Amino acid sequence: MSALGLFKIKKEERWMALAVLFIAVAFNALVIYSHYSVYTMGAHGGFWTIFLENFRLSGYDCWSWITISGMRIHFETVRHPLYLSILYPFYLLNHWMIEQLGTNFAVFFMAVVLVVSTVYSAVFMYRIMREVVGLKPFDARLLTFLLFSFAHVMLPMMAPDHFIISLMLLLMTLYIAGRKMKERKPMGTWQTFGLMFFTAGISASNGVKVLLASLFANGRRFFRWKNLLVGILLPLGILVGIQQAQYYAFEVPQKEVAHKIERANLKKNAKKFKARLAERKAWLDAHTGRAAFDSRVGKWMDVSTSRTETLKENFFGESFQLHQNYLLKDVSWDRPIFVPYNWTANYIIEGLIVLLFLLSSLIACRERFFAMLLAWFAFDVTLHIIMGFGINEVYIMTAGWAFIVPIALGYTMRALAYGPRRVMRILLVALTLWLWIYNGGQIAMYLLG
Template sequence: MHIFNIFKVKKEERWLALAMFAVFVMFNALVIASHYHVYTMGAHNGFWSLFTKNFRMSGYDNWSWITISGMRIHFVTTRHPLYLTFLYPLYLLNHWLIQVFGYNFAVYFMAVIIIFSAFYAVLFMYRIFREILGLKQSDSTILTLFLFSFGHILIPSMVPDHFIISLMLLSMTLYITGKKIRKGQMLTAWQSLVLTFFTAGMATSNGVKTLLAGLFTNGRKFFTWKYITIGVVLPVLLLVGIQQSQYYLLEVPQKAVIHKIEKIKREKDPKGVAEHYRKRNAWQRSHLGQPVGQGAITRWLDVSTPRTTTLVENFFGESIQLHQRYLLKDVSWNRPVFVSYSWIVNYVVEAVIVLLFILGILLGRRRRFFQMLLAWFACDVTLHLILGFGITEVYIMTAGWAFIIPIACGYLLKGLSHKPRRLLRGLLLVLTIYLWIYNGGQTAYYLLNL
């Protein structure tokens, strides 16, 4: 299987692809329309204020809009080393268009990227169910729709952040390596180079998962000089080189400019600036967990946030079902870390989904493909729940791990006899319809009332 031939839409995938494409276009259009005149203003500066004051969805960042609009870098490039390289050509084109038309196209450029990524994430997930698990077309369709009905799988398909791009790349990696495991083939060093370069380039933690995929696919043959050199070391060196080049060419000069602007602001309105930071710091101290320390790594880790409540309300809660209260609010600004559901049915649905997940793990645990998924899941549990990275808004990381739930349900379907399988299929269909109405309806309501 050639790595670049997998983007062709197959005949049996067309109706699912068309339906989901329409859904993604609709939600992206709602996001843009919510503040259309502000988002498309061709301002020559002030893009940070324009976007951050008007875009708030669960803590997802709009840094890509700001970068494409005015080449201001607010994300951490060491964690996303290829993202800036990806956005920079769009900035050059948009900068020219703003000068010609006085109109900012950044939101449209990102919408195209987000829709493209969500579209292919759907196809790759469908193919995982169909070609790797060997499920029927109807079951593969239900499980794909089940995944995208999750609250924080649906939301990344419309916000200008990297998470849906990561989901596309991770699902592509799963599809490619899953096919090779099924056929008893090896992942080549050059294929590992491409997959590691792009997955780790979008988010460094994704690179660890890609390397694990190579290890599970190739076994002991992973540890050959050719594979390690070309498939592991070379993409890492390329990404480090790209990130460092960007840092000195773009980030260092920008930091000097920002420092100058901040100095001017403090001189003009010292009380206003001080009050702003006082309120922001007070909110974060009272609402967010306490970091382990103030070091480069320890400031991102959190041991104080309760893990049990996190599991119930955020990890398996908000990730799958949006909370009615503080709907899509940002924990850094106006949402408590923990919000309880208004309806008992939400907890019932959550318990049912977690139970199906556990049963699927029991039935799929001996399959090498699913063992690889469990290793990926262990990485996310370690990073977010044990070490506490991003734990106060852990639900925005859902796109990096939640695909294991419908895949576990797929193994559960395969392991049941005829009658129980029919009952499970009906239950999954009911859950999928419910989640699409519940999460889709709340999201549309939120965007239409901004």
């Protein structure tokens, strides 16, 4: 499977891709329109204030806008070693355009990345349904649109963060691995190299999922020296090298400048500066669980936040349906960790999704491809629910695992007889329409309001 063939949109995929393109463009246009005059200011050195004071979308970061605008790095390059390399060419072009036109085009450049990633995420999801699960075109499209109706799969389409890029690469990995399993062929070493380099490069934790995909697709061949050295270790080594080069070239000098600014602010208005820091710390302490250890890694892990409430309101709640109160607020600034729904209907819908997922998983678990998906899901549950990594806003991780739900439903659709399948299809159409109208409406009202 050549790279050109992989990204060529087939005839039966075109109308669906066009519909997804229209939706993604519309959502990104709403985000830009919401603060157009502010977002496009060609400021020099004030991009942090411009974006941070005006962008608030449920915990997603706008660091990419700031990086493209002024080459300030505020995300963890250790966790996203390739992300800066993707943004850097946009920064160079945008920097030149700001000087020539006095307008900041960062939001437009990032919107292009988000829209392209969204379209190809939908294309790869559709191909998984058609070529791996084996569904008819209508059912494959229906379940693809079901995936994108989930609240925190819909939001990454427009949030200037890495999540939709990660979704595209994970679905591409699933599609390639699934095809290989179907054809009973191993994944090539250089294919594994490419998937590991790009997928883990966008988010380091994704490397575990590529490793599992290679293991399930290749079986014993996975342990061959060539696959381990060239397919797994070589791309990880290159990513470490890229991250270190970026760190010393950009981050170290930036930190020195930032410390000078902090010292200047402290000297200029020490009382106000300390008061703001104390206020910020008080909020985080009150809205953050207890860390597992007093170390850099340990502080990412939460041992006190309620797991049952997390599963009900956030992991299976907010991930699929937005809460009406504190709509799209950020837990780091102005949202409680747990927010109940106002309507009982939301809990009924949540229960229906979870029930369908569990029943469908029992049907699908015999499939090797779905067993691989369950291993991916087990990794996410271990990382976020058991270890507590990012548990306070676990819903923003939805794009990394939620595709297992429609894929499980796809196996159920395939297994059902004609009559029950029609009933299931009607139920899923109703569910998909509800989620699109409910979540899409909430997001539109928030951005326009």
